[in-house]
Amino acid sequence: MTGNNHARPLALRASGLVKIYRDGEKPALDGFSVEIGEGDIFGLLGPNGAGKTTAISIMSTLLRPTEGEVTIFNRDTRRRAGEVKAMIGLVPQEIALYRQLSGRENLRYFGRLYGLRGSALSARVEECLDFVGLRPKADQRVHAYSGGMKRRINLAVGILHRPKLLFLDEPTVGIDAQSRDMILARLLDLNKQGTTMVYTTHYMEEAERLCSEVAVMDDGRVLVRGKPAELIKKGGHASLQEMFFALTGRELRD
Amino acid sequence: MIGKLFATLRKDALLLWRDRAGLLLLFVMPAVLVVIITLVQDNVYRLMGETAARVILVDRDRDELGRLLNERLAGLELVTAIEGETISRSKAMGLVADGDYQACIIVREGTTARLLARVRAGIRASLLKEAGEGGGEPIPELEIYFDPTVMGGFRSSMRNGLSLVLFEFEGDARMKALSEVLPEFIEREIKKAAGDFADYVEVPSLEIDIPTEPLLTVRTASASTAGLTVVPTPTQHNVPAWALFGMFFIVVPMAGSLIRERQEETLMRLRSMPVAYAIILAGKVMAFMLVCFTQFLLIYLLGRFLLPAFGLEPFRVGAEWGGALLVVAAASLAAAGYGILLGTLCRTYEQSSMFGSISVVAGAAIGGVMVPVYAMPEIMQKISVISPLGWGLEAFLDIFVRGGGVAAITGQLVLLFMFALSTVVAAWLVFIRRAP
Known part of the structure; x- marks a missing residue:
């Protein structure tokens, strides 16, 4: 269900996405459709195996859908992948960095791949290090970072090239409260600067604090979507978490 | 594009530099082996009357x-x-x-x-x-x-x-x-x-003065095309042989680097960026080729200056430095291609390091690195033609021992380049087939 009428221009439109993996018994995505307006922080919520990571992978050009299409800022992600990739940023669930390189070296390398160079690259690297509070530890190798520092440098790499649309796949999983608070604050700062975000998380309080709109999905489909407060009110729930359990059940998903 | 290529080269070179175990494997192992094996073989050659x-x-x-x-x-x-x-x-x-x-x-x-x-x-x-x-x-x-x-x-x-x-x-x-x-x-x-x-009767005095100079001499010379007299001594055989062995060992860190990027999802991040993966791979291959050239230089210096200190004869390149460097380039490309294939086929670092090491040692044995091909049984001599290390070694010996030029090693160069190309194509096919 899409059911959304954005007054603002769309940052992303995914229509009828179906993904069947080679060894999959059932579709990982089964008619997944969303529209995300520019400037939104769109929360994608769901239990394990709901299809969140598959959806993010397809929307960020990493995976080809079996069916359906995605446009980002009106560009088809398949036909104009190069242009799309230059506009999007990705903060994956794993710390996708070179652990034997320092934080600064990682930023410089990925910045170079985004086409930054010279003084512009140096300035942007320092800016990003400041943004995530890692400048004093910038020359330490990533493998020596704490979990929170790794998550912060992971975020810094994702925003190096000032993406218009940022995909964040559980960017705060398994870290301390201070680092999580800092990351959420920084994401709100980025959003104020105009960055649209697609955010997956298992932490409902994060979604309530951060997201302008959320979609709860399960079995590869969107079950409900809307502004968190409206959804809670509409369902008569006490919180987003209660609504989440009501929609997806309390049984374990391993 | 060039900037992205060199950024990747620099990054991979830095990662290799910081991988102490990898450095030991790539530089210390062939250096130690070339000294030990040359000393051992020199003694064996003496016992056989070859030196x-x-x-x-x-x-x-x-x-x-x-x-x-x-x-x-x-x-x-x-x-x-x-x-x-x-x-x-x-x-x-x-x-x-x-x-x-x-x-x-x-x-x-x-x-x-x-x-x-x-x-x-x-x-x-x-x-x-x-x-x-x-x-x-x-x-x-x-x-x-x-x-x-x-x-x-x-x-x-x-x-x-x-x-x-x-x-x-x-x-x-x-x-x-x-x-x-x-x-x-x-x-x-x-x-x-x-x-x-x-x-x-007066008998005249008889003075016999028979010349003692030889009436016939035997001249021996090497049948090299350039008329060089360099013979395949243990040094001339072992320096290029173990340099090649070390160069082919880049398959282990090369495959490991690809597997690590896949496991740690750095590959996913790279693929989300506006850069062709071929550029990333080319930068990586260049970094490993740089390692191969450094290995060759190190083993050459050992052969030239250290081996004589042990009473062995110094390694001589001859006049065909260009040809030798072409062989290094072709062999390192072949090794890098094989590393890419292993890194794509194997799912874990343990798999790739075990299979990579065993296959390189087997390729070295078959290709005449450890025992010269001419000293092998006939069946093994026939099998030796399948080893890329054998192609590389043959090309090196053509230059260093037989005094040949680039023309003499064209066949081996083509084989090495074809091997590199076919392994990369095979890796690409496996990669596509495994795509989710």
Whole structure:
């Protein structure tokens, strides 16, 4: 269900996405459709195996859908992948960095791949290090970072090239409260600067604090979507978490 | 694009530099192996008579035969050291038994005198029908003692060399004895024929001066196209062979790097960026090629400067540096391609390091890195043509030993480039097939 009428221009439109993996018994995505307006922080919520990571992978050009299409800022992600990739940023669930390189070296390398160079690259690297509070530890190798520092440098790499649309796949999983608070604050700062975000998380309080709109999905489909407060009110729930359990059940998903 | 390529090259070079275990594998292992194996093989070659050996000459004779042996042994290619003017027989034999020397030749006291006496007695008996002085002497012996471990080839060469010297000495002695006895024989026979007029016959003096210069010589030369005389010594074989071995070991860190990028999802991040993955891969290959060139330089320097310190001959490249560098480039591309294939096929670092190491060692053994191909059984010689390390080694030997140029190694270069290309294509097909 899409059911959304954005007054603002769309940052992303995914229509009828179906993904069947080679060894999959059932579709990982089964008619997944969303529209995300520019400037939104769109929360994608769901239990394990709901299809969140598959959806993010397809929307960020990493995976080809079996069916359906995605446009980002009106560009088809398949036909104009190069242009799309230059506009999007990705903060994956794993710390996708070179652990034997320092934080600064990682930023410089990925910045170079985004086409930054010279003084512009140096300035942007320092800016990003400041943004995530890692400048004093910038020359330490990533493998020596704490979990929170790794998550912060992971975020810094994702925003190096000032993406218009940022995909964040559980960017705060398994870290301390201070680092999580800092990351959420920084994401709100980025959003104020105009960055649209697609955010997956298992932490409902994060979604309530951060997201302008959320979609709860399960079995590869969107079950409900809307502004968190409206959804809670509409369902008569006490919180987003209660609504989440009501929609997806309390049984374990391993 | 070039900037992204060089950024990846720099990143991978930095990662390799910080991988201490990888550096040990890539640089220390081939360096240690080239020194050890060359020293070991040099000794084996000595035992086989393929390289110069150390021989003791115990000259108790102190006469013509001893002097001639000394002179002739010094001229033999297989002897580098002749000692023993003052050494005792038992000490000399002990040194040979201990393996410090490969052979010991003993010329007993009075050998020359006895030999000359026998020759004179023989000639006199033959021409004058008289039993000359020395005829009853026992046949003098020249003794040779070999290190028990020396191979048949060396023994034969030494025996043949000594036989030639003795033949020369005997021939010379016979001619001298003949020139002494012949005038006496002629005078006697003429006077006997003259009968009563013998007192009136004046026999002219007969001076025989037989030239001793050789009438025919044997010239040996290497059949190299450039006319070089470099022979495949242990150094000339092992330096390129173990350099290649080290270069092919980049498959382990290369495959490991790809697997790590996949497991840690750095690959996913790279693929989300506006850069073709081929550029990333090319940068990685260039970093590993840089390692291969550095390995070659290191092993070359060891061969040139360290091996001579152990009494081995220095490694010589010859004039074809360009050809040698082309072989390094082709071999490192082949190794990188194989690393990419392994990194794509294997799912864990353990799999790739085990399979990579075993396959490189097997390829080295088949390709003649450890034992030269010509020394292998016929079936293994036929199998050796499938080893990329064998192609690389053959190309190196064409340049360093046979004195060939780029034209001589074109076939091996093409094979190495084709191998690199086919492994990358195979890796790409596997990658596509495994895409979710």
